[in-house]
Amino acid sequence: MSEHSAQPVDTYPVSFTVDYPDRPLNRLTTFFRIVVVIPIALVLSAVGGSEIDTWNRVDGSGAVHAAFTAGGLLFGAPLLMIVFRRKYPRWWFDWNIQLLGFSNRVGAYLSLLRDEYPSTDEEQAVHLEIPYPDAERDLNQWLPLAKWFLAIPHYVVLFFLGIAGTVAIIIAWFAILFTGRYPRGLFDFVVGVIRWGVRVLAYAYLLTTDRYPPFSLS
Incomplete structure (x- = not known):
């Protein structure tokens, strides 16, 4: 994933695109997509x-807690660092971007x-x-405490967009099975x-920008 240190003033500092397929899509894997996606x-x-938590009794006197945990997007730690140190450690940023990119590839599939x-x-x-932010220069020290709340209008809109997107994907599933193509209008909408x-x-959880997200699909 590429990063750019400078963005045009009228461009939101988060870019996401998916290349439109230049060939017919595979009908067989499309039909079984919900199954073949399971391993990844x-x-x-x-x-x-x-x-995964397991509890085992030991001599009847207590419990041993064994847990398997891994990763996840980092939110609390960057928030605390921005608020108290005005820093966003680069390796935390890189982890979040790489994990988000992987998640997006699975979601696109x-x-x-x-x-x-x-x-x-x-x-x-x-x-x-997503450009790496200079926390001291680009990010308000206290705004991370309220971003999740300020984004509530977006949560509401995204709820309904998610429903519409699911319907669009179902329609596209039938279209691909019959034509091998993802209708371009549906493709652009889902993206x-x-x-x-x-x-x-x-904006609200990776805390990489203070610019409020636009209410726009484009």
Whole structure:
């Protein structure tokens, strides 16, 4: 995933695009997409944060707690660093961007936008660009405490967009089975919904920008 230190003034500092397929999509993997996505979805779940808890009694006197946990997007730690130190450690930023990119590739595959099996580390045809912020210069020290709340109007809109996007994907599923093509209008709409969600996530939880996300699919 590429990063740019400078963005045009009229461009929101989060970019998400998916290349429109230049060939017919695979009808067989499209038909069984909900099944074939399971292995990579399990990998994403393991990397993105999951927990399996087991409790075992020991001599009847107590419990041993064994947990398997992994990863997840970092939110609390960057928030505290921005508020108290005005810093955003680069490796935390890189982790979040790489994990979000991986998640987006799995999401694009599940949404039938592409039929290449999602890579854990290669960009493929799903492009995410979020510039690394200078916390001291670009980010308000106290705004991270309220961003999740300020984004509530977006949560409401995204709820309904998510429903519409699901309907669009179902229609596209039938279209691909019969024609091998994802209708361009539906493709752009689904990508737009994901883009909207990524911008809200970058603003409210990744904390990479203070610019309020636009109410726009484009």
